[in-house]
Amino acid sequence: MTKIIDGKEISAIIKDELKSKVEEYKRNGITITLAVIQVGKDPASSVYVGNKKKACAYVGIESLAYELSEDTTQEELLMLIKVLNNKKEVNGILVQLPLPKHIDEDLVIQTIDPGKDVDGFHPQSVGVLSIGQKGFVSCTPAGIIELLKRSNIEIEGKECVIIGRSNIVGKPMALLLLRENGTVTICHSRTKNLKEVTKRADILVVALGKPKFVTKDYVKEGAVVIDVGINRDENGKLCGDVDYEDVFDKVSAITPVPGGVGPMTIAMLLHNCVESVSL
Numbered sequence: 425m426t427k428i429i430d431g432k433e434i435s436a437i438i439k440d441e442l443k444s445k446v447e448e449y450k451r452n453g454i455t456i457t458l459a460v461i462q463v464g465k466d467p468a469s470s471v472y473v474g475n476k477k478k479a480c481a482y483v484g485i486e487s488l489a490y491e492l493s494e495d496t497t498q499e500e501l502l503m504l505i506k507v508l509n510n511k512k513e514v515n516g517i518l519v520q521l522p523l524p525k526h527i528d529e530d531l532v533i534q535t536i537d538p539g540k541d542v543d544g545f546h547p548q549s550v551g552v553l554s555i556g557q558k559g560f561v562s563c564t565p566a567g568i569i570e571l572l573k574r575s576n577i578e579i580e581g582k583e584c585v586i587i588g589r590s591n592i593v594g595k596p597m598a599l600l601l602l603r604e605n606g607t608v609t610i611c612h613s614r615t616k617n618l619k620e621v622t623k624r625a626d627i628l629v630v631a632l633g634k635p636k637f638v639t640k641d642y643v644k645e646g647a648v649v650i651d652v653g654i655n656r657d658e659n660g661k662l663c664g665d666v667d668y669e670d671v672f673d674k675v676s677a678i679t680p681v682p683g684g685v686g687p688m689t690i691a692m693l694l695h696n697c698v699e700s701v702s703l
């Protein structure tokens with residue numbers, strides 16, 4: 425029988441664990457504060473930022489919201505980040521992505537103090553991860569590892585295939601699976617014979633941003649499928665990069681969309697905020 429990996433349930437457990445830790449910090453006089461910056465009014469970003477603020481409030485993390493207008497200049501944004509870098513009471517800084525086109529995302533990420541980089545996107549955080557040292561890990565791939573571990577899915581020795589090579593998901597995902605002793609392959613738009621590669625996977629992570637792209641022809645019988653995609657189908661309904669109904673009977677476990685990987689992204693952001701106290 426196929427197991428549905430419930431990210432909503434697992435993220436709720438993690439949030440409760442973090443709530444206890446935050447309460448303990450508070451008893452010792454330590455408060456944790458996250459600065460959340462949004463530039464413009466992208467509707468999806470507003471939902472995610474709103475959910476991040478709510479989640480912070482639930483676990484007892486203070487959040488400072490900076491809602492900047494669409495026409496904010498790059499200089500103004502960089503200036504705000506530098507001010508927050510220097511504020512002792514701010515533990516974490518998050519700039520919601522995507523940013524408007526006139527702002528250089530890489531430069532913005534590089535301007536965040538690596539000690540406050542709770543998104544784990546700074547080159548120093550990525551570098552530390554690549555050499556296996558402790559640091560902030562990008563929230564979505566970190567959440568996927570938690571989903572696998574808490575669902576008792578072994579990674580060690582498994583063929584792990586990732587579709588997508590983004591800096592935020594694909595590449596850190598590969599490093600994390602490698603750290604867990606998986607055998608890792610990354611596929612991308614130039615990969616030849618994609619189906620042949622993905623059919624080798626015991627664990628298939630799909631993050632390419634194409635609705636219902638992965639059908640049963642791409643998966644091995646009994647594979648574990650992790651769907652990172654968040655898209656709208658032809659009827660405007662939320663769907664992943666995997667054709668859930670098509671692959672369901674062939675796989676041993678799968679994450680749904682919604683309710684799979686997405687909620688874990690926010691849980692791991694809170695985890696990183698708590699970690700920021702001791703890192």
Ligand SMILES: Nc1nc2c(c(=O)[nH]1)N[C@@H](CN(C=O)c1ccc(C(=O)N[C@@H](CCC(=O)O)C(=O)O)cc1)CN2
Binds near residue numbers: 472519543682686687
């Ligand atoms: N600074 C960042 N920007 C972005 C990140 C990020 O980690 N840091 N990731 C994404 C957006 N994102 C968080 O910011 C995010 C996306 C989706 C979800 C989520 O819970 N999705 C739900 C469905 C929600 C819906 O109805 O649309 C689900 O999958 O169940 C949480 C966070 C890009 N930007």
